[in-house]
Structures are given as C-alpha cells and as structure tokens.
Amino acid sequence: MDYSKTFYLPKTDFPMKANLNQREPEILKFWEDINIYKKIIDKNKGKEKYILHDGPPYANGHIHLGTALNKILKDIVVKYKSLCGFYSPYKPGWDCHGMPIEHQVFKEMGKKKNEVDILQFRKKASDFAKKFANIQKEEFKRLGVFGDWENPYLTLSPSYEEDIIRAFGILYISGYIYKTYKPIYWCITCETALAEAEIEYYEKKSPSIFVKFRIIDDKGKNIGEDSYFLIWTTTPWTLPGNTGIMVHPDFDYLVIIDGNEKLIIAEKRFEEIKKISGKDLKIYKKYKGKELYGILCKNPLIERESKVICADIVSGDEGTGCVHTAPGHGEEDYYVGLKNNLPIISPVNEKGEFTDEISDFKGINVFKADKLIINKLKENNFLFYSGEILHSYPFCWRCKNPVIYRSTKQWFLKVDYNNLRETMLDEIKKVNWVPSEGINRISSMISLRPDWCLSRQRLWGVFIPIFYCENCGKDILTQEILDRLCELVRKYGSDVWIEKEANEILPVDFKCPDCGSNKFRKEMDILDVWFESGVSHISVLKEENDLSWPSDLYLEGSDQHRGWFQTSLITSCAIFKKPPYKTVLTHGFVVDGTGRKMSKSLGNVITPDEIIKNYGAEILRLWSIFENYQEDIRISEEIIKNVVNGYRVIRNTIRFLLGNLYDYKREFEIPYDKLFEVDRWAIEKLKLTVRKVTENYEKFAFNKVFEEIYNFCNINLSSFYLDYLKDRLYTYSKNSLERKAAQTVLNKVLINLLILIAPILSFTAEESYQFIPFEKKESIFLEDWPKIEQEDKDLLERWDKFFEIRKIVLKKLEEKREEKIIGSSLEAKLTILSDKDTYEFLKSFYKLNTLFIVSEVEIKESDKFEIKVEKTKNKKCQRCWIYFPQVGKNESFPDLCEKCIDVIKSDFS
RNA sequence: GGGCGCGUAGGUCAAGGGCAGAGCACCGUGCUGAUAACGCGGGGGCUGAUGGUUCGAAUCCAUCCGCGCCCA
Numbered sequence: 002m003d004y005s006k007t008f009y010l011p012k013t014d015f016p017m018k019a020n021l022n023q024r025e026p027e028i029l030k031f032w033e034d035i036n037i038y039k040k041i042i043d044k045n046k047g048k049e050k051y052i053l054h055d056g057p058p059y060a061n062g063h064i065h066l067g068t069a070l071n072k073i074l075k076d077i078v079v080k081y082k083s084l085c086g087f088y089s090p091y092k093p094g095w096d097c098h099g100m101p102i103e104h105q106v107f108k109e110m111g112k113k114k115n116e117v118d119i120l121q122f123r124k125k126a127s128d129f130a131k132k133f134a135n136i137q138k139e140e141f142k143r144l145g146v147f148g149d150w151e152n153p154y155l156t157l158s159p160s161y162e163e164d165i166i167r168a169f170g171i172l173y174i175s176g177y178i179y180k181t182y183k184p185i186y187w188c189i190t191c192e193t194a195l196a197e198a199e200i201e202y203y204e205k206k207s208p209s210i211f212v213k214f215r216i217i218d219d220k221g222k223n224i225g226e227d228s229y230f231l232i233w234t235t236t237p238w239t240l241p242g243n244t245g246i247m248v249h250p251d252f253d254y255l256v257i258i259d260g261n262e263k264l265i266i267a268e269k270r271f272e273e274i275k276k277i278s279g280k281d282l283k284i285y286k287k288y289k290g291k292e293l294y295g296i297l298c299k300n301p302l303i304e305r306e307s308k309v310i311c312a313d314i315v316s317g318d319e320g321t322g323c324v325h326t327a328p329g330h331g332e333e334d335y336y337v338g339l340k341n342n343l344p345i346i347s348p349v350n351e352k353g354e355f356t357d358e359i360s361d362f363k364g365i366n367v368f369k370a371d372k373l374i375i376n377k378l379k380e381n382n383f384l385f386y387s388g389e390i391l392h393s394y395p396f397c398w399r400c401k402n403p404v405i406y407r408s409t410k411q412w413f414l415k416v417d418y419n420n421l422r423e424t425m426l427d428e429i430k431k432v433n434w435v436p437s438e439g440i441n442r443i444s445s446m447i448s449l450r451p452d453w454c455l456s457r458q459r460l461w462g463v464f465i466p467i468f469y470c471e472n473c474g475k476d477i478l479t480q481e482i483l484d485r486l487c488e489l490v491r492k493y494g495s496d497v498w499i500e501k502e503a504n505e506i507l508p509v510d511f512k513c514p515d516c517g518s519n520k521f522r523k524e525m526d527i528l529d530v531w532f533e534s535g536v537s538h539i540s541v542l543k544e545e546n547d548l549s550w551p552s553d554l555y556l557e558g559s560d561q562h563r564g565w566f567q568t569s570l571i572t573s574c575a576i577f578k579k580p581p582y583k584t585v586l587t588h589g590f591v592v593d594g595t596g597r598k599m600s601k602s603l604g605n606v607i608t609p610d611e612i613i614k615n616y617g618a619e620i621l622r623l624w625s626i627f628e629n630y631q632e633d634i635r636i637s638e639e640i641i642k643n644v645v646n647g648y649r650v651i652r653n654t655i656r657f658l659l660g661n662l663y664d665y666k667r668e669f670e671i672p673y674d675k676l677f678e679v680d681r682w683a684i685e686k687l688k689l690t691v692r693k694v695t696e697n698y699e700k701f702a703f704n705k706v707f708e709e710i711y712n713f714c715n716i717n718l719s720s721f722y723l724d725y726l727k728d729r730l731y732t733y734s735k736n737s738l739e740r741k742a743a744q745t746v747l748n749k750v751l752i753n754l755l756i757l758i759a760p761i762l763s764f765t766a767e768e769s770y771q772f773i774p775f776e777k778k779e780s781i782f783l784e785d786w787p788k789i790e791q792e793d794k795d796l797l798e799r800w801d802k803f804f805e806i807r808k809i810v811l812k813k814l815e816e817k818r819e820e821k822i823i824g825s826s827l828e829a830k831l832t833i834l835s836d837k838d839t840y841e842f843l844k845s846f847y848k849l850n851t852l853f854i855v856s857e858v859e860i861k862e863s864d865k866f867e868i869k870v871e872k873t874k875n876k877k878c879q880r881c882w883i884y885f886p887q888v889g890k891n892e893s894f895p896d897l898c899e900k901c902i903d904v905i906k907s908d909f910s
Numbered sequence: 911g912g913g914c915g916c917g918u919a920g921g922u923c924a925a926g927g928g929c930a931g932a933g934c935a936c937c938g939u940g941c942u943g944a945u946a947a948c949g950c951g952g953g954g955g956c957u958g959a960u961g962g963u964u965c966g967a968a969u970c971c972a973u974c975c976g977c978g979c980c981c982a
Binding site: 826 | 949
C-alpha cells in the first residue's frame with residue numbers, strides 16, 4: 002500500500018535554489034515600498050542612540066570590492082544595533098572635491114588649469130561628482146545597504162561648504178593657522194603648481210658635480226685649515242638655496258688629504274670617489290657623523306652659512322655621504338630643514354628665474370644657470386669634480402618639460418599650538434581601537450607628523466577664506482567677516498568667493514586693521530580636501546540631522562589611520578579637545594587569491610558587479626565577513642565557492658524549518674517543561690548560539706558570528722536534531738505532543754536564526770521571513786534581538802556525553818554498512834555493553850533507538866564497553882520505516898507498526 | 911629604506927612551550943520522505959625558511975624570504 006499521502010512532509014514555497022540575482026531586486030523593491038529604513042528608525046525613536054559616522058568615499062568612479070566591503074560592514078553594524086533596539090540612523094556621504102575629479106574633468110575638456118573659466122570648470126566638476134555620487138548610491142543600495150539615501154551628505158553642498166569655512170575660520174581665529182614657505186612641484190613653462198598626480202617621470206641628462214663647502218667654524222673639532230665638506234648634486238641651480246649639509250649620524254666620516262686641502266666624506270664613499278676623481282687621496286682623520294653636527298660652512302656661491310646636520314635618510318650608496326640640503330627646493334630637504342631650523346630659501350620666481358636675492362644670476366632661467374654656476378665654482382676653486390648623469394626626473398604631464406621644486410607661501414595648521422599634539426596623544430588612548438594594533442599606528446603618526454599644509458593651488462574645492470590688504474599685505478579674517486561669508490556660502494555655495502569682489506563680501510567700509518587701507522584681495526588657494534572630510538564630524542553629526550557628536554563608531558580601511566581618522570582627530574581636538582569617535586574599527590584590503598593587491602596591470606581585478614551578476618549581492622555580503630576582515634581579505638573563485646557552499650547550508654536549513662511549520666500556529670506552542678528532553682537540548686544549544694553570536698557581533702567578529710550560526714545549523718541541527726526529528730514530524734499524529742513539541746522548537750529556532758543572520762544575510766532573512774505562514778511583523782528587521790538567556794549547562798554536559806557514545810555508534814554502523822550488512826541505519830539493532838554508570842546513563846534516555854536513528858537498542862551491564870551492530874530481525878513498517886516486532890500482527894494493516902496504525906485511524910479515516 | 915601588520919591541510923580558521931584540530935572542498939559510501947537536498951566514514955601537514963633558547967618549539971628569540979597598508 003502507498004502511504005505517501007498519509008504523513009506530514011515539509012511543505013513550503015520557499016525555493017531551494019536561491020536565484021539571488023533575480024530575487025534580490027524584488028526584495029529591494031519590497032523594502033523600498035514599505036520604506037523599511039524609516040520604519041526601523043521610527044521603531045527605535047527615543048531609545049539610546051548608536052551613531053556610525055560614514056566616512057565619505059570619493060565620488061569619481063564605480064564602487065570596487067573595497068568600497069563594497071566597507072559599506073557592507075557598516076551596514077551589518079547598523080542593522081545589528083537597530084535590531085538590538087538602538088536608535089541608529091545612518092547618513093551616507095560623499096567626498097566630492099579634489100584633484101582626481103579635477104584631473105578627470107580637465108581630461109574630458111582637453112584643457113589645463115590656466116586655460117579654463119573657473120566657474121564653468123567648477124560647474125562641470127560639480128556635475129561630475131554628483132553623477133558619480135548618484136551612481137555609487139544605486140550601487141550601494143543594490144548591496145542591500147539601508148540608510149538615509151534620500152539625504153546623504155555631500156562635501157560640495159553649500160551647507161557643508163559653510164561648515165568647512167566656519168571650521169577653518171574658528172581655527173584661524175584661535176591661532177592654529179599660519180603661513181610659511183614650502184617647496185612644491187612647479188612647472189616653469191606653464192607657470193603653475195603641480196600636484197603629484199600631474200607629474201610624469203622620464204630620463205633626463207643632468208650635471209653631476211662634487212662641490213666643496215669651506216668650513217668656517219669646526220666647533221672645536223680641530224679638523225684643520227683649508228678644510229671642506231664635499232657634497233654631490235645634480236641640480237647646481239639649487240646651490241644658492243643651500244642652507245645645510247646632511248650627514249648620517251652613524252656613518253664614519255673621513256678627513257682626506259687632497260693636495261693642500263682636506264675634504265670630508267663618508268668612509269663608505271671613499272673608494273668610489275677616489276675612482277671617479279682619479280686622484281691619490283689619503284686618509285687623515287676619522288669622525289662619527291654625529292660628531293660633525295653643528296659645524297658651519299660657507300655657501301660657495303653667496304654669502305650664507307651652511308650648517309652640518311644629522312639625518313638618517315642619508316644614503317651610503319651614492320654621492321659623498323654629505324648631502325647638499327636646500328629646504329626651499331626639495332621635500333626631504335624641507336622636512337629635515339624644519340627639524341633643524343634651517344632657513345627656507347627659494348630665490349626663484351614663477352618663470353623659473355633667479356630673483357634679486359641672487360644678484361649674480363638675477364633673471365636667469367635656473368636650468369640655464371647650471372652651466373654658469375659650474376663655471377663660477379670652477380673659477381673660485383670650489384669644484385672638485387664635474388660630470389654628467391642620466392637619471393629619472395619629474396616632468397610636467399602637460400607640457401612635458403622638466404619641473405622644479407619651488408617654495409611658495411602655504412597655509413598650515415600648527416600641530417604644536419595650544420598643546421594640540423599632546424591632547425591628541427592623550428585622547429587617542431581613550432578611544433577603543435579595533436583591532437588594538439591601530440593605536441600604535443595612529444600614535445606614532447601623530448607624534449611624528451609635521452604641521453598640516455592646508456593650501457592647494459587648485460580649482461576644485463573650497464577657497465581659503467582669507468583676505469589680504471592690498472597695501473600692507475596683512476592677512477585678514479575676523480569673526481564678523483566669517484559670519485558674513487558663511488551666510489553667503491550657505492546661500493550661493495563656495496562659488497560666491499569667485500563671483501563676488503572682496504569688497505562685496507567684506508563688511509561695508511571695512512578697513513585694514515593695520516594700515517587702514519580699504520583695498521583687499523582674496524586668497525585664491527583652496528583647502529586640502531582632507532580638511533573637508535576632516536570636519537565631517539562637525540558638519541554631519543548634528544541634532545538637526547538626528548545624529549549626535551561624538552559618534553560611536555568610525556569604520557574604514559586601515560589606510561585611514563593616516564587619512565580620515567587622523568584629520569578628523571586634528572580638527573576635533575583643536576576645536577573640542579576630544580576625538581569625534583569612541584571606537585575606530587578598521588578592515589584590511591581586498592587582495593587576490595594569492596594575496597596580491599588588485600591592479601589593472603596585474604589583470605587580477607574582480608568587480609562587485611561580476612559577483613552580483615554571477616552569485617548575488619548576498620554572496621558578496623557573506624564574503625565580506627567570511628574571512629577575518631581585520632587582515633587582508635582574499636577573493637578567488639575557490640573562496641567564492643566556499644562562501645556559496647556556506648550560504649546553501651544556511652538556506653537549506655531555513656527551508657527545512659519553514660517546510661515543517663506550514664501548519665503551525667503560535668498558540669500551539671508547548672511550554673518548555675512539557676518538551677521532550679532532546680527538544681530542550683536543542684533549545685539550550687540555540688540559547689548558547691544566540692549568546693555566542695551576540696558576543697561576537699559586539700566584538701565586530703563577524704566571521705565568528707557566521708561560524709557559530711553555521712556550526713549550529715550544520716552540526717546541531719542538520720546532522721542530528723533535524724535528522725532525528727523527521728520521524729516525529731512526518732509520522733506522528735498532526736496534533737500529537739511529539740509533533741507539536743518539535744514544531745515549537747523549530748519555530749523558535751527559525752525566528753531566532755533569521756534574526757541572527759539578518760544583519761549579514763539580509764536578503765535571505767527577509768525572503769524567508771515572508772514565507773513564514775503565520776502571524777508576524779511586516780519585516781524581519783522590525784523584530785527584536787533575542788534575549789540572552791543562560792543555558793542549562795548540566796543538560797548540555799549530559800548530552801555531550803551522549804554524543805561521545807553516539808560517535809562510536811556511528812562508526813560501528815558505518816563498518817557494518819561497508820560489510821553490506823545494513824544500508825539504512827534503521828536496519829540495525831544495537832547492543833551496548835557497558836559498566837553500571839553508563840548503563841544507567843543510557844537507560845535514562847527516552848526512546849534511545851530514535852536518538853541513534855536505529856530500530857532497536859539493547860543495553861546491558863558488563864565489565865567491558867562494547868557496541869555491537871547487527872541486522873534487526875523485526876519487520877519494517879511501511880509508513881515510518883522503523884522495524885518493529887509487532888508489524889504484521891494487525892490484520893487490517895499488516896505492514897504497519899502500532900503507532901502508525903493509530904495515526905492512520907485518527908488522522909486519515 | 912623606515913613604521914604597522916600578516917604567513918598553520920587545496921581554501922577559510924583554531925590551538926600561544928607538552929600527541930596540530932574544526933567545518934568546507936576532495937575521495938568513498940548510504941538513503942531516495944530536506945533530493946541540484948540530507949546522513950555516515952576516510953585520506954590529507956617538515957606550522958614560509960634558516961639558526962638559536964629548552965628535556966621538549968607551530969608557540970619564545972634572531973636573521974632572512976614572501977604579501978598588504980602607510981611613509982620616504
């Protein structure tokens with residue numbers, strides 16, 4: 002007889018095959034239709050806040066795996082906190098100004114910086130940034146990220162620009178801002194400052210000269226008369242700007258005899274210099290580099306001292322080991338010069354000609370001056386050797402001419418003003434850095450960082466709000482001016498700085514406080530974009546945005562220790578004396594399957610789009626937390642395959658749970674103490690899982706969250722409990738305690754499971770939630786996080802012992818299966834011989850055979866432990882497939898067991 | 911070149927001086943009432959390399975190699 006119509010198989014429309022790429026857009030639409038983000042926010046209104054402040058991605062292209070990873074991690078945190086009942090609004094933002102966009106827009110226009118109408122250009126750049134902010138917005142939404150997408154913050158919006166200007170103004174007025182010389186890349190043909198991105202490197206032939214700097218004060222080192230430091234340079238024209246000579250503190254330096262003269266060079270370079278010059282040089286004395294510190298030399302070209310200083314950037318592989326230092330003409334020279342208080346001299350105008358400062362070469366192009374300088378050095382006997390060299394040199398990306406380092410006045414934020422550096426170093430310690438190594442990184446950076454250069458000679462950004470008196474040159478910004486300007490910017494955007502004359506912005510009849518003049522000009526440099534994002538905490542974390550300062554969490558890639566974490570810390574500590582964050586969480590970088598970074602040239606780039614198309618955003622979400630994201634995160638076909646596998650296990654578990662709840666209703670719930678012991682065990686395991694999962698969410702250890710959930714589904718449910726439960730679910734009477742108790746547990750497991758996975762597997766949690774066939778909330782995201790309950794440790798320990806025995810049983814069963822004695826485990830009869838304790842222990846389990854999924858278990862006391870497996874002699878019940886001695890004894894139902902006969906009679910007649 | 915990290919099975923992760931482990935993949939197998947599902951069993955490792963400390967090292971120390979981020 003066919004009994005297939007007489008039992009309760011799982012029934013659900015929740016599909017086994019996820020088909021994520023098709024289904025996700027439907028779920029997104031559902032969320033949009035019910036406005037899920039607002040409903041979550043409304044649900045938690047008035048509760049404790051948890052504010053994750055979004056670091057703005059740069060709006061100049063499509064998202065990549067790194068940006069996707071970052072947004073997904075943020076989304077997981079916000080969803081988790083929201084489910085836990087926190088009021089956790091998420092306001093995404095975009096970084097819209099800056100060089101890369103400027104660069105790309107110039108390219109599109111086919112023009113360069115000084116060929117464009119500024120306002121027209123800025124309009125184009127603005128459109129460009131908005132376009133990509135919108136593209137990225139859609140891409141982020143596609144990932145299932147919830148947030149206030151209708152009201153993001155953009156650094157180019159007038160209100161944000163106003164906040165940038167106000168923040169700068171506050172810092173200026175309180176004394177943090179000053180102006181001084183700093184070398185920058187400069188193209189003397191285009192007469193413009195260049196950014197690093199506008200530099201191309203080519204081979205260039207340059208002079209290579211060794212020059213003698215006469216010692217005028219050896220600080221009592223007794224080096225002797227007619228002594229010189231020998232330096233090497235490939236840019237003779239920078240010699241007039243020389244103010245120092247670097248030596249390595251740990252190198253040995255030799256005083257060598259060259260005729261009547263003595264020369265100082267590094268010992269490491271001695272042989273090489275002897276070879277180059279072809280001279281017979283003799284060693285006279287030896288000094289450690291650090292002993293030479295402070296010796297004064299004379300610049301061989303002009304009347305200026307040159308001081309010997311120590312720096313460990315000095316190379317022992319080229320030159321003389323004594324390095325010509327012109328702080329006005331090089332980045333390294335500049336920083337070393339700052340540290341040692343060397344004057345920064347840059348006697349070169351914007352055309353690349355020497356200024357009045359160098360009377361001998363006034364008006365001469367620096368590159369043309371090289372030859373003249375070499376000749377003059379030779380004439381005056383300061384040239385030791387002269388040759389030529391082919392080396393890599395920076396060129397202008399536009400005109401392809403070699404560029405120079407030229408010092409111009411730049412605006413700075415002083416890090417050592419008002420104890421700012423100490424404040425930051427103190428406050429850093431109060432922040433929770435996750436992982437904890439982050440504190441080392443940011444601390445060492447803060448303790449070493451130089452003043453922050455805030456000005457850029459660019460077009461796409463917010464102008465530095467400073468006026469200059471045309472008469473006396475004084476820089477001017479008062480509270481009154483700042484307030485007026487902020488009002489204008491709020492109304493018209495930062496373009497107003499260009500649109501209006503200085504006098505239209507300044508208060509009526511404003512006069513220079515120093516000289517009384519009424520003529521002013523505006524600063525035309527813009528602010529470093531890092532300053533813009535660095536004040537996001539001021540602009541965004543406001544009451545009017547429903548947010549609050551400081552934020553609970555910043556969550557970005559580990560590169561932001563140098564970037565946003567630091568710039569935000571500076572502005573925040575300068576203005577409020579406190580960091581804008583309580584916790585800083587960092588993640589690593591996405592690399593390929595072999596651990597190498599992704600790049601076009603390596604050809605190993607994988608895009609979020611490919612993953613979404615082939616597998617779905619859900620897989621991307623799961624991948625994001627599948628590995629330990631605090632280190633580098635690898636991605637490869639194989640890894641994605643693993644992720645998909647993990648996903649399938651969860652999905653199938655959910656499907657089985659749903660399928661067995663098709664006829665369940667909440668009022669059927671069986672109270673805990675009426676459940677069978679094995680059901681209580683399942684509940685205790687669930688409690689344990691909920692607790693561990695929650696702990697790991699709290700620690701942001703999302704890969705462990707998944708591991709816990711996965712192991713629960715796989716080891717506790719799939720391998721044991723659900724397999725065992727099939728008999729009770731399928732074959733017992735619809736309203737039996739066996740079935741109802743099982744369903745009670747399954748219902749509890751299902752709803753808890755869905756909540757636990759919802760922050761990560763949002764699509765699947767929602768999709769399956771909608772298949773729950775009885776009364777529920779509108780969305781899984783409106784549920785409450787399960788309460789943490791202490792699990793019953795005694796019960797769990799008792800069952801751990803059971804599982805130890807079960808493991809042996811399973812192995813024995815497999816042996817008999819191999820011997821072809823049994824197939825299905827239900828064909829088996831177990832005999833377990835054991836000591837009294839174990840005997841009593843086993844005896845205490847209800848229907849032990851069903852727990853092992855065998856037909857018969859016989860337990861006996863014995864002095865040895867042994868498990869025997871044989872084929873049962875009973876007959877198989879055709880309905881429940883268990884072998885019973887009673888099968889065949891009933892005439893009406895000769896192929897059924899007693900229980901099944903009862904069920905058929907009660908449920909199907 | 912410097913700073914901060916990382917390196918354990920094919921991949922993802924555990925073990926932090928005392929027998930190197932888990933689930934996945936793989937192989938074998940059962941079931942055909944979770945079926946592109948589910949169950950059971952199995953093989954797989956010179957713990958990046960080389961030295962050292964120790965009775966004993968994946969673990970502590972040193973050097974090196976490879977990879978990532980930041981800086982020069």
